[in-house]
Amino acid sequence: AQKITQTQPGMFVQEKEAVTLDCTYDTSDPSYGLFWYKQPSSGEMIFLIYQGSYDQQNATEGRYSLNFQKARKSANLVISASQLGDSAMYFCATVHSQKLVFGQGTRLTINP
Amino acid sequence: DSGVTQTPKHLITATGQRVTLRCSPRSGDLSVYWYQQSLDQGLQFLIQYYNGEERAKGNILERFSAQQFPDLHSELNLSSLELGDSALYFCASSLDARVEDEQYFGPGTRLTVT
Numbered sequence: 001a002q003k004i005t006q007t008q009p010g011m012f013v014q015e016k017e018a019v020t021l022d023c024t025y026d027t028s029d030p031s032y033g034l035f036w037y038k039q040p041s042s043g044e045m046i047f048l049i050y051q052g053s054y055d056q057q058n059a060t061e062g063r064y065s066l067n068f069q070k071a072r073k074s075a076n077l078v079i080s081a082s083q084l085g086d087s088a089m090y091f092c093a094t095v096h097s098q099k100l101v102f103g104q105g106t107r108l109t110i111n112p
Numbered sequence: 113d114s115g116v117t118q119t120p121k122h123l124i125t126a127t128g129q130r131v132t133l134r135c136s137p138r139s140g141d142l143s144v145y146w147y148q149q150s151l152d153q154g155l156q157f158l159i160q161y162y163n164g165e166e167r168a169k170g171n172i173l174e175r176f177s178a179q180q181f182p183d184l185h186s187e188l189n190l191s192s193l194e195l196g197d198s199a200l201y202f203c204a205s206s207l208d209a210r211v212e213d214e215q216y217f218g219p220g221t222r223l224t225v226t
Contacts, residue, residue: 033212044114045202045217052212091155095211098168100145102155 003027004092006103013082014111020067021077021106023092032094034066034075039089039105048090051075082110115139116218118203124224130191133221137184137205143167144186145206145215146178150199161186162209193225 003026013019025034036048051059051066059066067076079086087110092103115138125131137144146158148171157170161180172178175193180186190197200222204215 037217042219043200043222044219045204046114047214047216050212050214098211099157099160099170100147100211100215101157104154 004094004101004103006090006092006106008106009104010107010109012109012111015082015084017082018078018080019082019086019108021079021090021092021108023075023077023103025073025075025092025094027073027094027096029096032096034068035093035100036064036066036075036077037091037093037102038086039091041088045091049077079108084110084112086110114216114218116203116205116216118201118218118221120221121219122222122224124226125193126226127193127195129193129225130189131193131223133188133190133201133203133223135186135188135203135205135218137186137203138216141205141207141216142184143206143209143213144180144184145204146172146186146188147202147204147217148199149202149220150196153199155202158188160211167209168211190223195225198223198225 005024032053034051038046049061065078089105091105117136142163145160149155158172160168178188200220204217206213
C-alpha cells in the first residue's frame with residue numbers, strides 16, 4: 001500500500017532561515033509523482049511543487065525546492081529565506097491507484 | 113484565488129440529517145475531486161468525476177454520494193449524518209483526468225454535525 005510519512009508534526013524556524021520539511025514515501029509503483037501543498041490558517045490548500053519519479057533534476061519553484069532522493073524514498077521540501085507568511089501546515093502527497101494520498105502534515109511556524 | 117468555488121462555506125446540522133455541498137470547478141477544468149479533512153483521519157480522497165463520469169473512488173462512505181452535472185459543477189451529498197462526519201470538505205479541479213495533473217483546491221466547506 002502507498003504510504004506517505006511526515007515525521008515532523010511541528011517545526012519552529014527563525015525568519016530568513018532555510019527550512020527543510022521531511023517526507024518519505026513507500027511505493028512499489030515504477031512511476032510516481034510527489035506533491036507538496038501548503039494550507040494556511042485560512043484553510044485553503046495551495047499547490048507548491050511537483051516532482052516526477054523520472055525527472056532528472058530536482059524541482060524548483062521560486063523559494064521552494066524539492067530534495068528528491070529516490071534511493072532513500074524521500075522527497076523533502078526546502079524553503080529558502082523563510083518569511084512570516086510561510087507559517088502554515090504543509091502536506092506531502094503522492095498518487096496511488098488513481099488517487100492523491102496525503103501525509104499527516106507538518107505545522108511550520110516562522111518566528112520574527 | 114484558485115478559481116474553484118464551494119458553497120456553503122459553513123454548515124451546521126444535526127445528526128441524521130442530509131446536506132448537499134456544491135462545487136464549481138475552474139473554467140475549462142473537466143475533473144472534480146472531493147476530499148475530506150478531519151482531525152483523526154487527516155486529508156482523504158473521496159471521489160473523482162471526469163466530464164460527468166465517475167473516474168476514481170476513495171474512502172467514501174455508502175451514506176455519501178456525488179455527481180457531476182453537464183455544466184461540470186459537482187455536488188456531494190451526505191446523508192444520515194453522524195458526529196464523526198464533522199470535517200472540512202474540499203473540492204478540487206484539474207484540466208484533465210490524470211490525477212498527476214495539478215489540482216486546484218476550493219476554499220472548503222466546514223461541516224459541523226451536532
